[in-house]
Amino acid sequence: MIEEVVNGIYRIEVPLPQTPLKALNAYLIKGNNRHLLVDNGFNRPECREALLGGLNQLAVSLEQVDMFITHLHADHCGLTADLLRPDTTVYSSAGDGAVINQMTEGSAFWSELLQEMAPHGCSAEWLHSLETSHPAIRFGPSGPVCFTPLSEGEVLQYGTFSLRVLSVPGHTPDHLALFEPHLKILLSGDVILGDISPNISHWREMPDALGAYLHSLDKLDTLDISLTLPGHRSLVHNTGERIEALRQHHAHRLNEVRGILKGKSLNAFEVAASMTWALRGAAWKDFLTPQQWFATNEALSHLEHLVARGEAVRQNENKGIRFSLSCSAWPA
Numbered sequence: 001m002i003e004e005v006v007n008g009i010y011r012i013e014v015p016l017p018q019t020p021l022k023a024l025n026a027y028l029i030k031g032n033n034r035h036l037l038v039d040n041g042f043n044r045p046e047c048r049e050a051l052l053g054g055l056n057q058l059a060v061s062l063e064q065v066d067m068f069i070t071h072l073h074a075d076h077c078g079l080t081a082d083l084l085r086p087d088t089t090v091y092s093s094a095g096d097g098a099v100i101n102q103m104t105e106g107s108a109f110w111s112e113l114l115q116e117m118a119p120h121g122c123s124a125e126w127l128h129s130l131e132t133s134h135p136a137i138r139f140g141p142s143g144p145v146c147f148t149p150l151s152e153g154e155v156l157q158y159g160t161f162s163l164r165v166l167s168v169p170g171h172t173p174d175h176l177a178l179f180e181p182h183l184k185i186l187l188s189g190d191v192i193l194g195d196i197s198p199n200i201s202h203w204r205e206m207p208d209a210l211g212a213y214l215h216s217l218d219k220l221d222t223l224d225i226s227l228t229l230p231g232h233r234s235l236v237h238n239t240g241e242r243i244e245a246l247r248q249h250h251a252h253r254l255n256e257v258r259g260i261l262k263g264k265s266l267n268a269f270e271v272a273a274s275m276t277w278a279l280r281g282a283a284w285k286d287f288l289t290p291q292q293w294f295a296t297n298e299a300l301s302h303l304e305h306l307v308a309r310g311e312a313v314r315q316n317e318n319k320g321i322r323f324s325l326s327c328s329a330w331p332a
Contacts, residue, residue, distance in 0.1 A: 002054050005229060006183060008159060012054035014041035016075055019135065020291075021196075021232050024075050026051060027187060028058060028065075031158035035060055038068045038178070038187055039231060042139035043078035051079065063087065068156070069147075070189030071172040072096040072103070074136040076231060081143040090145050091156065093167070095174030095205070097147035103140045110137055116204060117293075119320040120300060121269030129289050150176060163187075168220065170213025171198050173205040177220075184226035191216055192242055195233040196278075197249050201297035202268075202304060210250060210305035217243050250302075257302045258311070258325060265315065265324040272299035 001013040005027075014024040024047075027038040037055075041047030055062070063085050069077045069092040077100050080090060092100065102109050114127045114134075131137065150156075152167040156178070163178040168191045178187040190198045191213075200213050221243045228236035236242050253275075260266070260274045272295045273284045287295065303323045306312035315322045 002057055005235060006185060006227070008161065009185070009229070010054075010058060011229070011235075012051060014047050014050045014054075016042060017044070017046055019075070021075065023232065025229065025231055025233075026054070027229055028055065028060065029158050029161055029163070030058075030060075031161070033064070034158065035065050036068055036156065036158045036163070037065050037083075039070055039076040039189070040067065040079040040083060042075050042135065043082065043142055044139050047139075048079055048082065051083075066158075067091065068176075068178065069097070069100070070177065070187070070231065071175040072099045073172065073190070074103070074140040076189065078139050078141055080145050081141045084145065089148050091150050092147045093151070093174035093176045094147075094149035096172055096176075097145075097149060097174075099173075100141060100147075101144040103136065104142070104144050107131070110134070117202075117268075117296065119267075119316075120296065121267035121320060122296065126289060126292075130293055133289050134293065135290060166219070168216035169206065170200060170209055170216045173203050173209075175216075179223060179225075181224075184224055186220065186223070186225045186228045186239065188220075188228050188230050188236075190231045192220065192228050192236060192239065192246070193230045193232055194228070194236040194242060197246060199294050199298055200250070200301045201294065202300040208305055208308040210301045211308055214247065214250065217246060253302055254306065257299070257306065261312065261323060261325045265322045267320055267322050268300040268303055269296050271303060271323070272296040275299060 003011045005011050008030045010028045012026045014026050016023055024041045026040055029036040040051055062083055066089040114130055150165045154165045156163040161180055163180055166177040166179055168175050168177050171190045175189055177189055177191055200210050203209050206212050225239040228239045256275055260271055277295055307314050312323050312325050
């Protein structure tokens with residue numbers, strides 16, 4: 001599906017087969033001699049076909065396209081290396097761009113990354129299964145890319161569009177967004193989604209990923225935004241209301257985690273197994289391993305946020321890392 005969301009900016013729907021996300025919103029921003037493609041999809045034939053078909057319908061060739069990658073997740077950057085042409089400029093943040101290239105280095109990178117979760121209740125067998133089932137391993141970029149790094153406040157000019165770079169970490173350590181102040185349009189990547197809540201995971205680069213994410217929401221809430229173009233699902237026409245709903249979502253999540261921890265000492269996997277998740281009718285034991293991976297990482301980000309607030313204690317034990325509430329944080 002192709003939709004002109006505003007004059008000169010087009011949404012290309014790129015399917016993400018067999019995932020809860022369903023599809024990626026890639027955006028083509030038309031310029032004069034060159035155009036900007038924001039994100040691109042998994043490195044798999046269905047994504048490539050949809051993206052190239054969309055560009056063809058818009059009478060745009062890859063030789064005319066530069067790319068902006070909002071963040072390191074494979075559903076946003078998986079096709080990057082395959083879409084490159086001699087004159088392509090590919091923009092990203094320095095941090096997430098470096099990780100994207102590390103993702104292409106092979107099994108050593110992934111083994112180290114997965115093993116970081118072993119102390120949090122993730123069994124060796126469970127982690128081993130992720131080596132063949134994790135979507136970023138299966139559908140990530142085919143090779144490294146020479147990124148042009150961007151940082152807060154820089155401006156990309158394509159045609160009449162002046163796109164200001166915003167640093168909005170939390171969903172990933174160095175996530176970027178673009179803001180067009182004259183049209184009041186935000187290209188948010190996965191920081192703001194309209195129909196679903198962005199996954200906030202544990203990252204070794206951020207001791208409090210959820211805290212960083214909430215700070216990014218506060219930052220975006222100061223902008224005069226008339227339309228948000230998110231990485232997935234529906235466009236967001238009332239960004240302020242959606243930001244408040246996301247804040248409330250995480251406040252509810254934190255209360256849920258406090259309740260689960262009350263009087264107990266648990267690891268992140270145990271906490272995740274006790275939380276409620278929006279997978280219809282599925283019990284924790286029936287979740288696919290990648291779904292349990294993302295859920296456990298999200299549980300861990302909330303646990304680490306409670307530690308950062310002084311409401312929980314992280315205990316390093318022989319059997320792994322466990323969390324318990326500070327007495328003053330026990331819910332009534």
